[in-house]
Amino acid sequence: MIAQNEHGYKNLxxxxxxxxxxxxxxxxxxxxxxxxxxxxxxxxxxxxGAKGALGALFLNGKKADAxxxxxxxxxxxxxxxxxxxQRHGLEEEDKTEPFFLAQAAEHxxxxxATNDCFFAASNMHEAHDALLCIAEGSYVVExxxxxxxxxxxxxxxxxMVELFQNIPEAIENTIQITKxxxxxxxxxxxxxxxFHTASGRTEAEELRLQAKEGLxxxxxxxxxxxxxxxxxxxxxxxxxxxxxxxxxxxGFSGYFLIVSDFIKWxxxxxxxxxxxxxxxxxxxxxxxxxxxxxxxxxxGLIFERFLNPERVSMPDFDIDFCQDRRDEVIRYVQxxxxxxxxxxxxxxxxxxxxxxxRDVGRVLQMPYMQVDRIxxxxxxxxxxxxxxxxxxxxxxxxxxxxxxxxxVAKLVDxxxxxEGLYRHASTHAAGLIIGDRALDTLVPLYRDxxxxxxxxxxxMKYVELAGLVKFDFLGLKTLTILKRTVELVKExxxxxxxxxxxxxxx
Numbered sequence: 001m002i003a004q005n006e007h008g009y010k011n012l013x014x015x016x017x018x019x020x021x022x023x024x025x026x027x028x029x030x031x032x033x034x035x036x037x038x039x040x041x042x043x044x045x046x047x048x049g050a051k052g053a054l055g056a057l058f059l060n061g062k063k064a065d066a067x068x069x070x071x072x073x074x075x076x077x078x079x080x081x082x083x084x085x086q087r088h089g090l091e092e093e094d095k096t097e098p099f100f101l102a103q104a105a106e107h108x109x110x111x112x113a114t115n116d117c118f119f120a121a122s123n124m125h126e127a128h129d130a131l132l133c134i135a136e137g138s139y140v141v142e143x144x145x146x147x148x149x150x151x152x153x154x155x156x157x158x159x160m161v162e163l164f165q166n167i168p169e170a171i172e173n174t175i176q177i178t179k180x181x182x183x184x185x186x187x188x189x190x191x192x193x194x195f196h197t198a199s200g201r202t203e204a205e206e207l208r209l210q211a212k213e214g215l216x217x218x219x220x221x222x223x224x225x226x227x228x229x230x231x232x233x234x235x236x237x238x239x240x241x242x243x244x245x246x247x248x249x250x251g252f253s254g255y256f257l258i259v260s261d262f263i264k265w266x267x268x269x270x271x272x273x274x275x276x277x278x279x280x281x282x283x284x285x286x287x288x289x290x291x292x293x294x295x296x297x298x299x300g301l302i303f304e305r306f307l308n309p310e311r312v313s314m315p316d317f318d319i320d321f322c323q324d325r326r327d328e329v330i331r332y333v334q335x336x337x338x339x340x341x342x343x344x345x346x347x348x349x350x351x352x353x354x355x356x357x358r359d360v361g362r363v364l365q366m367p368y369m370q371v372d373r374i375x376x377x378x379x380x381x382x383x384x385x386x387x388x389x390x391x392x393x394x395x396x397x398x399x400x401x402x403x404x405x406x407x408v409a410k411l412v413d414x415x416x417x418x419e420g421l422y423r424h425a426s427t428h429a430a431g432l433i434i435g436d437r438a439l440d441t442l443v444p445l446y447r448d449x450x451x452x453x454x455x456x457x458x459x460m461k462y463v464e465l466a467g468l469v470k471f472d473f474l475g476l477k478t479l480t481i482l483k484r485t486v487e488l489v490k491e492x493x494x495x496x497x498x499x500x501x502x503x504x505x506x
Contacts, residue, residue, distance in 0.1 A: 001015070001043050001044065001045055001046070002043065002044040002046070002177065002181055003042060003043060003044075003181065003183055004042045004043065004044060004080075004180055004181045004182070004183065005042045005181075005182065005183045006042070006183055007041055007042035008041065008042025008043040008044075008183070009042070009183055009185065010441060011039040011040065011041060011042060011043050012043060012444075013440060013441070013442070013443065013444045014039050014440050014441070015031050015035055015036075015039050016029070016031075016444045016445075016457070017439075017440035017444050017445035017454075018031070018035060018440070019031055019035075020445055020446050020447040020454065021440070021445065021447070021454060023447045033072055033076070036073075036076050036077075037076055040076050040077055040080075043077070043080065044077075044080045044081075044082065044177060044180065044181070045073060045077045045080060045081050045082070046082050046084040046112060046114065047070075047073070047081070047082065047083050047084045047100070048084055049084045049085070049086040049093070049096075049114065049116075050086065050090065050092040050093045050095070050096040050097075051092070052084065053069060054066045054069060054070060054096075054100070054103075055092065055096045055100075057069060058095075058096055058099050059092055059095065059096065063099070066099070066103075067103065070103055070107060070109075071107075074107055074109065081109055082109065082110050082111070082112040082173065082177070083100050083101075083103060083104040083109050083110070083111050083112070084100075084111075084112055084114055085097060085100060085101075085111055085112070085113050085114070085164070085167065085170050086113075086114055086115060086116065087113075087115075087151075087163050087164070088115070088116065088148075088149045088151040088152055089149050089151050090149065101167075110169070110173050110176075111167060111169060111170040111173060112170055112173045112174060112177065113160060113163070113164040113167065113170035113171050113173075113174065114174075115151070115152075115155050115160060115163075116148075116152050117152065117153060117154045117155075118148055118152040118153070119152065119153050119154075120153060120154050121153055121154070122150050122151075122153045124153065124417055125148075125149075125150040125152075125153070126414060127413075127414045127417035127418050128148065128152075129147065129148070130360055130363050130364070130414050130418065131418055131421065132145070132146050132147070132148070133145065133363035134351075134359045134360070134362075134363055134418075134423065135423075135424075138363070139362075139363055139364075139365055140363050140364055140365075141365065160174075185465075185466070187465045187466075187467075188442075188465070188466055188467030189467055190251075190314055190467055190468075190469050191435055191436045191437070191442070191467040191468060191469070192254045192255055192258070192434075192436060192469055193254070193258065193337050193341060193434055193435065193436045194254065194436065195253075195254045195257040195258055195261070203253040203254045203257060204248045204253045206253070206257060207244065207247065207248065207253040207256055207257055207285075208244055208248075210257070210260065210288075210289055211240060211244060211285050211288045211289060212240070212288075214287075214288035214289050214290060215236060215237070215240055215284070215287075215288040218287060218288060218295070219232065219233065219236065235297060236284065236297060239284045239297060239303075240284050240285065240288065242303075243283060243284055243285045243303055243307075244285060246303075246307055246309055247285060247307065249309065250307065250309065250312060252307070252314075252315055255314070255315055255469065256285060256286070256289060256291070256315075257289075258434065258471070259289075259291050259317055259319070259471065260289035260290060260291050261336070262329055262332060262333055262336070263289075263290060263291055263319065264290055265329070265332050266321060266325075266328075266329050266332075267290065269325075269328065271321060271322055271325045271328060271329060272321070272322040272325075272479040272480070272482065272483045273319070273320065273321055273322075273479075274319065274320030274321070274474075274476060274479060275292060275293035275294055275500075276291065276292025276293060276294050276317070276318075276319075277318050277320070278316075278317070278318045279305040279306040280292060280306050280315065280316070280317040280318065281294045281296060281301055282296045282301035282302050282303050282304075282305050282306045283296060283303055283306050283307070284296050284297065284303065286317070291317060291319075292317075293500055314464075314469060316470070316472070317471075317472060318430075318472050318474065319471070319472050319473060319474065320474050320475075320476040320479060321473060321474065321475060321476065321479065322475070322476070322479045322480045322483055323475035323476055323477045323479065323480045324475075324480050326473055326474075326475040329473060330342070330432060330453065330473055333432070333434060333471075334453075337434055338438075339453075340438040340439065340440070341434060341435045341436070341437065341438060341439060342432065342433065342434055342435075342439075342453070343432070343433045343439050343445060343453065343454045343455055343456050344427040344428060344431065344432060344433070344448070344451065344453055344454070344455035344456070345427065345428040345431040345432070345433060345455060345456050345458075345459065345460050345463055345470065346425055346426070346427060346428070346446055346455045346456055346457055346458070346459055347425070347426050347427060347428050347459060347460075348422040348423075348424070348425055348426075348459065349422065349423045349424045349425075349426060350420055350421065350422055350423060351418050351419055351420065351421050351422075351423050352385055352419065352420075353378045353385065353386060353387055353388040353391060353415075353419060354375045354378050354380065355423070356388070356415045356418050356419045357371060357374055357375050357378070357388070357411065357412075357415050358371055358375060359418075359423070360411055360414050360415045360418065361374075361411055364407075364410070364411060364414075366407060366411060370408075371411070374398065374401065374408065374411070374412075377391065377395050377397055377398045378391040378395075378398075379391060379394075387419065388412070388415055388416055388419050389416065392412070398412075425446070425448070426448065427448050427451060427455045428460065428470075429474065430472040430473055430474035430475075431460060431470045431471070431472060431473075432470070432471050432472075432473050433456060433463060433468045433469070433470060433471075434469065434471055435468055435469075439454075439456070439468070442466050442467065442468065443456045443457065443458050443462075443463060443466050443468065444456070444457040444458070445457060456468070482499060486499065
């Protein structure tokens with residue numbers, strides 16, 4: 001399916017998101033005819049070739065069912081349906097092509113030539129085959145596994161024209177499709193959910209009120225004399241007023257209220273929360289709202305490192321929660337704003353030098369000890385990872401093994417082609433999106449089989465371009481250990497320890 005316009009793009013987002021949202025019931029992501037009937041406007045449909053629904057029905061001897069399905073698709077998509085023809089040298093394509101041509105003529109549907117593209121050039125076929133084995137946990141020598149042909153690469157215009165020279169209209173229609181599509185998602189301003197207040201105050205009014213009340217509570221807990229408190233109050237109140245003006249003028253009132261709300265909830269549930277780290281600790285408003293526990297004036301911390309009117313960017317608090325109870329806070333946020341507005345952020349694991357050597361060595365069934373010796377010749381520096389080519393250039397022993405052993409040469413050649421490619425999808429360790437509307441209207445969603453919370457299919461960079469705001473919910477084992485230690489002290493000695501009250505020179 002291809003989006004023609006913004007409406008079509010949103011329909012595509014909804015369709016793919018719904019396929020993953022209902023994954024527990026469906027078993028695998030797919031869309032139904034009912035889904036297509038209600039979400040097809042602005043979308044072009046290509047029939048899918050020999051491996052699509054039509055081809056699968058025909059190859060299974062259900063020619064009549066294939067014809068019926070085509071009729072239904074034509075009814076749904078009208079003049080936005082194309083019969084897809086592919087030529088990768090597969091037997092099933094030779095069997096289905098006459099049927100597709102006949103159906104196109106019978107139903108007066110346009111043909112379009114396509115080529116599934118799984119790797120950049122034909123010389124990457126062997127490397128891609130190894131990548132498939134890495135993904136599926138199989139070996140290259142296995143017979144019953146997924147394989148692609150050497151034709152599944154990014155073919156040039158000249159190659160495609162030559163391949164389909166007997167059906168020129170199938171090539172011409174690729175141009176027609178591009179002419180029918182004219183949409184590019186534009187970057188969006190931050191889309192924060194509205195923070196609802198019981199009194200009906202605006203976010204700015206609520207922020208000022210909570211910050212001023214919070215500051216008084218903080219100063220009261222300093223156990224100062226009346227004179228000392230009066231002397232300090234002016235300094236704190238002036239700093240607070242300045243920060244509030246900046247925050248409100250930059251439109252970030254809601255962000256501070258949202259963060260403060262779930263942190264206060266966590267503390268009320270006795271869930272350990274970190275004292276604050278990073279530039280956010282320089283905000284007196286954050287300290288007043290209980291977001292951080294570090295007095296920025298006492299320690300001389302600068303607010304402008306966190307928010308600066310001359311350099312507009314979203315604030316970003318790094319928030320640590322007890323590892324064992326982090327999920328409780330996330331569930332609270334889901335309940336507060338709606339589960340359809342909350343999601344993790346997808347991340348993609350890449351094949352770095354040592355990892356790609358180990359993975360390729362495994363699928364080639366090379367001895368573990370041999371692969372391990374090769375991997376150890378690659379310098380290990382997480383701060384500045386060494387590429388495989390850099391390792392080869394600077395390590396004579398690796399060069400010698402490459403020249404003298406054909407198996408090692410094959411391992412290295414394949415690894416060089418795969419290095420840097422995505423290996424798997426996962427979710428951001430801390431990042432959580434909270435939107436102002438159902439997220440499947442803004443970005444496509446994905447479900448990690450290991451999580452009951454959906455994740456965006458866009459990585460963090462593109463999520464931010466779509467206007468979504470990241471909140472950090474990092475599970476920190478140290479907080480869990482500290483909590484358990486305090487519990488054990490009370491259990492065995494009867495003493496109650498308040499970690500926040502321990503002097504820094506203790």
